[in-house]
Amino acid sequence: MDEALLRSLTPTVIGILGRRGADFAAAEDAVQDALIDALRVWPENPPRDPQGWLVTVAWRKFLDATRADVSRRRREIWVGTEPARGPGEAMEDTLALYFLCAHPSLTPASAVALTLRAVGGLTTHQIAQAYLVPEKTMAQRISRAKRTVAGVRFDRHGDVATVLRTLYLVFNEGYSGDVDLAAEAIRLTRQLAAGCDHPEVSGLLALMLLHHARRPARIRADGSLVPLTDQDRTHWDIGMITEGIDLLRKALARDELGEFQAQAAIAALHADAQTADETDWVQIVEWYDELVRLTDSPVARLNRVVAVGEADGPRAGLAALSEIDPALPRYTAVAAYLHEKDGDLVAAARLYAEAARSAPNLPERDHLIRQAARLNATLRS
Template identity: 75%
Template sequence: MTAPVPGAVLRGLIPGVLGILVRRGADFAAAEDAVQDALLEAVRVWPSDPPRDRKGWLVTVAWRRFLDATRSETTRRRREELVEEEPAPGQVSPVDDTLQLYFLCAHPCLTPSSAVALTLRAVGGLTTRQIAQAYLVPEATMAQRISRAKRTVSSTRLNQPGDVATVLRTLYLVFNEGYSGDVDLAAEAIRLTRQLAAAIDHPEVAGLLALMLLHHARRASRTGPGGGLIPLAEQDRGLWDTALIAEGVDIVQSALSRDRLGEFQAQAAIAALHADALVAAETDWVQIVEWYDELVRLTDSPVVRLNRAVAVGEADGARAGLAALAGLDESLPRYVAVAAYLRERDGDLVAAARLYAEAAAKAATLAEREHLTRQAARVNAGLA
């Protein structure tokens, strides 16, 4: 009995094969269909007759499937030219088509949600059903979203440098979805970012990979047995994955040494400082504030300024944190929760209890709402 082909092996080959077909001139949607046909053929053939060059085999079969699917009287001459250009089996262009596919799937002409869906489908090799389950939408809705995205990029030529920043934002959106359905999107985002890092030598790609690894290392400690949120300061650090932390720290240190600072490297540096503290009291908040200052300079993001206010409150006291908070828009997500925390640290328990309750009412998720409600109850109990 022959062993089946591991799904991870096939998924890892998809971006390179699809990218080659698109570069040769295949319409994106037709190219993806051809690659899926080739994958099915691989599942059938490889267990009994494995090729020496898996990628070359898939390229050859997918290209022939594409040519067969597009054969017609009006395109015969051009098709014959394409056939003449077809390389012999096993000969794959050294051009990094995987990288080009990342750029195409995260093209600026796509909405963020469409870019995420297309990246998971074409680069990640996930099925439409898996993506739909992960994002809690009907499969038909996700299929329409992916089809529209394919049509949008079908006429896009890959003859210009790609936008790395857009690709990284797309991958980070995937990572922040965490786990849903039968797909671990955080792990999938890490896999895709590792693949991207192998295709391009870019410090921000390394910074994003380090950031993901450092956040993922704390995953087991973020929620309690009942699913309740556990704040960073209260997490059991014995549950943190030290191997992932070590890898993330090494990657971000190497990226920072290149002196081409970007926002993901700065965020990874902050995450590394949190991971470096054996207990919460040992956290180097002064250095974290300095990194937030760099992030503000790079992004001028209100959310970054909000997080900086928390760090300032830890480094220089609650009054300083409240002063940093004062100039920000109160409608910002988590603004009221941050204000509640800093008011409690400053000893104003009446205001803190009221603000925790207000923040709970505005919470975006049930877990966050329950956590903030418990905080309000805890402070009110102290007042009583």
């Protein structure tokens, strides 16, 4: 059973049902039912035309559901054979679903769940596993999202920036359960890039590839985090880095700078350095200046502080940090790092311990606790 094939066909089949008259919620439900049948039937009796099989079964599911719902208005049902569709038309179906699932009326969490279900072809169980929530909770979230977009037409494209933010949220979830969401986000962004000629789509794909290339060096065997400066760069995926940098160069050449291109440029400068000491921090500060100009993001401002501390020294970094809201997540961890670089180990140890108490996840908390313990051991010796 080729589950990857099933997932790749899902958005096209939903789009076909949509053009035949099904609303999004009904089409998505029918296709999910057809996928369940495929998982049961295909291993012993694989179809010669997988997409045609799914369209036929999903359409039959939709008709059965429609006929059972006597309160719904009568509609004209098209029952002929689906004409052959070229790759361009199939991509239009997929693009329409991307924009529909990232509709601005949805919360970010709902948009992510709906994208993974309708565009990615994942089951509710897989999505729930990935987000570490009960399957019932995820099913309710997806149902609410489908109701929200039920009246939106398939042919009405939305904002590409919303789609990209949704995909980036998927990427940042990383890996959990039996679904690697970082790899899934890259797959979906590649699919989007194939049908959407937009420099920010290329910028996001480049950013994902450049970050994902460092993944093998990011975690030790015991599960602890390895800071970027300490990573074994021979474990980075050079092919992925090369592809990411090539995508970024082509996007930047169009002179339509966006936030994901700016973030990718920062990641490329890290990837280009053979050692941590060779990192071009001056250029990184300049790219953070561009990113702050584009987004006015507090997170970008805090990351810029770290870059300033590397480029101009810890005192300059601490001066820049004084202009940042102390309530910002990871503010205390940055303060600890800069105080350590400035030689104030007492303050740094205290701040690392304080930062650990508010860490957003277990690996980061453990890393900060280790940093505090390391400095305290140094102070006692």
